[in-house]
Amino acid sequence: MIKDxxxxxxxxxxxxxxxxxxxxxxxxxxxxxxxxxxxTEPGAGALSKETYFSFLYFLVPGYIAxxxxxxxxxPKRATRRKYEVINIVTANTAGLVLFIVVLYIIxxxxxxxxxxxxxxxxxxxxxxxxxxxIRSLLQLFRKKGYNLKYILLIGYSRAAEEYITxxxxxxxxxxxxxxxxxxxxxxxxxxxxxxxxxxxxxxxYILPENKLDEIAIxxxxxxxxxxxxxxxxxxxxxxxxKFIPDYNSLVPSHPYTEDLMGLPVINIRYVPLTNTINWxxxxxxxxxxxxxxxxLSSPIMIAAAIAVKCSGDGPxxxxxxxxxxxxxxxxxxxxxxxxxxxxxxxQKGWTVKDDPRVTKAGKILRKTSLxxxxxxxxxxxxEMSLVGPRPERPQFVDKFKEEIPRYMIKHQVRPxxxxxxxxxxxxxxxxxxxxxEYDLYYIENWSMxxxxxxxxxxxxxxxxxxxxx
Numbered sequence: 001m002i003k004d005x006x007x008x009x010x011x012x013x014x015x016x017x018x019x020x021x022x023x024x025x026x027x028x029x030x031x032x033x034x035x036x037x038x039x040t041e042p043g044a045g046a047l048s049k050e051t052y053f054s055f056l057y058f059l060v061p062g063y064i065a066x067x068x069x070x071x072x073x074x075p076k077r078a079t080r081r082k083y084e085v086i087n088i089v090t091a092n093t094a095g096l097v098l099f100i101v102v103l104y105i106i107x108x109x110x111x112x113x114x115x116x117x118x119x120x121x122x123x124x125x126x127x128x129x130x131x132x133x134i135r136s137l138l139q140l141f142r143k144k145g146y147n148l149k150y151i152l153l154i155g156y157s158r159a160a161e162e163y164i165t166x167x168x169x170x171x172x173x174x175x176x177x178x179x180x181x182x183x184x185x186x187x188x189x190x191x192x193x194x195x196x197x198x199x200x201x202x203x204x205y206i207l208p209e210n211k212l213d214e215i216a217i218x219x220x221x222x223x224x225x226x227x228x229x230x231x232x233x234x235x236x237x238x239x240x241x242k243f244i245p246d247y248n249s250l251v252p253s254h255p256y257t258e259d260l261m262g263l264p265v266i267n268i269r270y271v272p273l274t275n276t277i278n279w280x281x282x283x284x285x286x287x288x289x290x291x292x293x294x295x296l297s298s299p300i301m302i303a304a305a306i307a308v309k310c311s312g313d314g315p316x317x318x319x320x321x322x323x324x325x326x327x328x329x330x331x332x333x334x335x336x337x338x339x340x341x342x343x344x345x346x347q348k349g350w351t352v353k354d355d356p357r358v359t360k361a362g363k364i365l366r367k368t369s370l371x372x373x374x375x376x377x378x379x380x381x382x383e384m385s386l387v388g389p390r391p392e393r394p395q396f397v398d399k400f401k402e403e404i405p406r407y408m409i410k411h412q413v414r415p416x417x418x419x420x421x422x423x424x425x426x427x428x429x430x431x432x433x434x435x436x437e438y439d440l441y442y443i444e445n446w447s448m449x450x451x452x453x454x455x456x457x458x459x460x461x462x463x464x465x466x467x468x469x
Contacts, residue, residue: 009138013073014064016134020126021063025056028119032112047110055111059099063123066095081132088127096120142174149175152212154200154230155219156182156189159246163218164194178212183223200226203233215241271412272446281448282385286414289386289455290379301335301373307361308335317374322391325414330383332391333374337362375417387451388416389439390427400432410439413446418458420450 029052067073070091096116103111141147153160160180167175179197189196206212215234219227227243234241256270272278294301305316318336321329338357358366365371378384384391389410392400400407421427421438442450 013134016130017064017067017072017127018060020130021060021123022056024123024126025059025119027122028115029053031118032115047112052111052115058102062098063091063095066091066098070094081135084131084135085128088131089124092120092124092127138174139172143171147174149213150178150211151175151214151216152178152203152206153180153194153216153218154182154203154234155217155223155246156180156185156191156196157218157220157223157246159244160218161191163216163244164192168192180218181206184220200230203230207234207239212239215239217241217243219246221246269409269412269444271443273413273443278446282451283382285448285451286379286382286385290376293373293376294380297373297376300370304335304361304365304370304373307365308337308359311359311361312339314339321394322415323394323397323411324383324391325411327397327408327411329394330378330391332384333378335362335365335371335374337365337371372417379417383414385414385416387418387420387442387454388414389419389442390422390435391415404433404436406440407436409443410436413443418454420454423454423457 029049033049070087072087072091099116103109138147153163164177167173167177177194179195180191181198181200181202182196183199185196187196187198217227217230217234219230231241231243256267258265258267273282308316314336316336318334318338319331320334322332324330337359339359362371375384379386397407419439420442421435424438426435426438442454
């Protein structure tokens with residue numbers, strides 16, 4: 001049972017972290033004072049080696065306490081590595097700041113600042129490496145059948161199926177699902193190797209056997225009237241209990257919660273760009289980026305305009321009505337890539353492979369996405385953004401909002417010239433449902449760094465569109 005080993009693992013982590021702090025500190029001292037890279041730092045040599053080493057008596061327990069505060073000793077079977085790295089950097093930054101404050105309080109101006117920052121950097125690197133080694137070893141043991149965590153699911157639902165799917169796809173997590181209890185699904189029913197083993201009332205006989213590490217409540221929405229009773233029963237048994245809600249289609253993975261005088265309130269959708277500071281920052285980048293884009297791409301746009309003009313009669317710029325922020329329509333600009341046609345023909349749908357309406361110049365412009373460059377002016381005017389969900393025509397918005405759940409959420413932000421869905425291949429004649437999944441992920445997880453990442457990836461794989469006809 002995992003609970004028999006957890007204390008051992010926690011103590012091992014404490015011991016490893018203590019050793020890493022000591023080694024990092026000694027390495028920082030050695031590099032600063034005992035190598036050819038030592039250099040000179042006013043006042044740094046005023047303290048003896050013994051004085052520097054005496055700080056370890058306070059530094060080691062101090063860092064262990066900081067790591068504990070930042071939840072670095074909680075089980076992290078399913079935590080992504082990048083989040084663990086972020087946690088390590090955050091904890092060490094807090095430790096560095098606290099170290100500086102303590103030196104100021106005890107009025108110790110001669111402690112080497114260079115050594116302090118060397119310790120900060122070395123400790124982050126060594127702690128990260130050690131944590132990854134421990135994680136890799138534990139994952140190897142779990143794949144071989146050791147250090148497993150046994151779980152019972154209460155309730156057969158969509159949440160239960162999704163949970164089982166993820167557990168089966170990640171054996172390195174070391175989770176083993178013993179079975180499912182449910183009152184509606186008959187015993188013996190199987191889902192990906194996990195069997196319904198009985199009714200929910202059987203929990204009275206299963207819990208006393210003490211062969212479970214966790215209970216996951218995965219009730220279907222229609223069975224939530226039993227939720228309070230089941231939670232109370234599980235907590236009395238002393239078995240760790242977690243709740244996996246059967247409304248993932250409604251609530252995002254990171255819901256925004258409020259505390260209304262002790263009453264928790266979950267917002268169905270949190271959009272970071274509704275924050276004024278975020279909105280101003282993104283709009284500032286849009287203005288600067290679109291202005292620079294217009295200046296730098298002006299020779300390309302002039303050449304494209306000439307090619308369009310030579311390809312046949314009609315305007316160089318094609319204006320098409322699209323739905324943008326807050327469901328308001330606007331005229332989106334593109335270089336004309338098709339022959340002139342009646343509005344009824346233009347509204348019939350997407351272009352298809354070998355579409356006879358597309359001009360020779362239009363094929364090149366579409367394939368390279370250069371026909372989208374005039375949208376830099378839409379961005380400058382505030383109708384669009386550099387990054388965001390692609391805007392759609394009104395007739396398709398009316399159609400998709402009835403067919404695709406949560407489709408209209410994309411209109412809570414400005415549409416973009418490029419987006420998370422587009423750089424993942426969902427452009428042109430591709431799945432609208434998958435495109436919306438990527439758009440919603442972008443909307444709910446927006447950050448300036450995410451925007452920069454998307455713009456950077458667009459340069460390498462966003463311009464050439466294999467689905468453009």
